[in-house]
Amino acid sequence: MNFHKKLMMLLLPAGLAAALPSCTSASADNSVDNSLAYCDRQIDRSIHNLTASGSTDYSMQPRNIAPGDTAWACRPACAEEWCSGFWPGILWYDYENTGRKDIAEQADRYTRSLKPIVEAPVFDHDLGFLIFCSYGNGYRLTHNPEYKEVILHAADSLATLFNPAVGTICSWPRNVEMLGGHNTIMDNMINLEMLFWAAKNGGNPYLYDIAVKHAETTMAHQFRPDYTSYHVAVYNPVNGDFIKGCTHQGNADDSMWARGQAWAIYGYTMVYRETKDPRFLDFAQKVTDVYLSRLPADRIPYWDFDVPQADPTPRDVSAACVVASALIELSSYVDEEKGAGYMAEAGKMLTSLKEDKYRSNGKNCSFLMHSTGHHPAGSEIDYSIIYADYYYIEALTRLKHMEKVEPKLVALSKNN
Numbered sequence: 001m002n003f004h005k006k007l008m009m010l011l012l013p014a015g016l017a018a019a020l021p022s023c024t025s026a027s028a029d030n031s032v033d034n035s036l037a038y039c040d041r042q043i044d045r046s047i048h049n050l051t052a053s054g055s056t057d058y059s060m061q062p063r064n065i066a067p068g069d070t071a072w073a074c075r076p077a078c079a080e081e082w083c084s085g086f087w088p089g090i091l092w093y094d095y096e097n098t099g100r101k102d103i104a105e106q107a108d109r110y111t112r113s114l115k116p117i118v119e120a121p122v123f124d125h126d127l128g129f130l131i132f133c134s135y136g137n138g139y140r141l142t143h144n145p146e147y148k149e150v151i152l153h154a155a156d157s158l159a160t161l162f163n164p165a166v167g168t169i170c171s172w173p174r175n176v177e178m179l180g181g182h183n184t185i186m187d188n189m190i191n192l193e194m195l196f197w198a199a200k201n202g203g204n205p206y207l208y209d210i211a212v213k214h215a216e217t218t219m220a221h222q223f224r225p226d227y228t229s230y231h232v233a234v235y236n237p238v239n240g241d242f243i244k245g246c247t248h249q250g251n252a253d254d255s256m257w258a259r260g261q262a263w264a265i266y267g268y269t270m271v272y273r274e275t276k277d278p279r280f281l282d283f284a285q286k287v288t289d290v291y292l293s294r295l296p297a298d299r300i301p302y303w304d305f306d307v308p309q310a311d312p313t314p315r316d317v318s319a320a321c322v323v324a325s326a327l328i329e330l331s332s333y334v335d336e337e338k339g340a341g342y343m344a345e346a347g348k349m350l351t352s353l354k355e356d357k358y359r360s361n362g363k364n365c366s367f368l369m370h371s372t373g374h375h376p377a378g379s380e381i382d383y384s385i386i387y388a389d390y391y392y393i394e395a396l397t398r399l400k401h402m403e404k405v406e407p408k409l410v411a412l413s414k415n416n
């Protein structure tokens, strides 16, 4: 069986746990296990903090930790809080890696606190992040039919934001007037995964078509000729004409916002997995290669690639985590030489993230520090942020799966 086939067999039902290679020093000394053990310890610290008053409010989800603080600031689980699904997702990954029943219990309770979100009309595109990171991982690991029902319902709700004249989901219905039309943000690529999953797990097959159309339209309009992305694309909602590309969280309309490009890398890699359409694989590599070519030496990006690329510009560790996880998967879809290169890059990123500079260690109970949420708004600059931790533990989990399957690629990537 060839390498690619072995990897595909390891792709689990929710498509979230692509099995993947280990790399460079990230695997050479069992450091994947060490890093996962570190995550498990930090999770215990978090749970201890979250129950400090003697009982846990499962409807309050960890969101961020400001520099100097030690415990999570929590926000209510609701549609307006796009990060509400990441903590349950982290707990599911920890359960996957440790088998701890007490963690599965916590994951289940935090996951269920999101149910009211799908019982209300859809608020925006973030429904995918909210439900697939929580219920999606939960279903992947437990096959609980109640979880499946929630995901299928959420996918149908998300699809109501699709505008066939444009060919994309409207990411922020509340901002149509402010932005001058139907708007689609790059982050929205991630939410297509829930549509793909629903289409092949008993949902309406049309959900697959919506996801593919969204990816095609975004590919056609939301990138500059050098494959860097606009955070936001605005379209005429009636005739579908592309009006403009602009930014919301980046430095400028024509700058490469680090996390926006990270969403593109992750998104097109996932769309290739789900469609096997070579156009998307080619595109995933193009958007990846421009990002890699402009990274600083330690492979952890500053929050935007078109601001001064030196300290004290804040980094965005969350973008590094999203990209590391995506590269581990992407490396399995390309030829061996290119795959080894992508694995080596992922290895360098994960090696940097082990350094005291980026690890929270005893400083707070997250996994990682130095993410940037919304720099132009002055929000969450140089914080620990929950989605950095989510994509970090996902990347490590992918590596762990891969270590069991393809030691040869591990050796190959070490030579890069």
Ligand code: GLY
Pocket (backbone or CB within 6 Å): 082, 187, 249, 259, 373
């Ligand atoms: N989805 C919002 C962000 O990446 O900050």
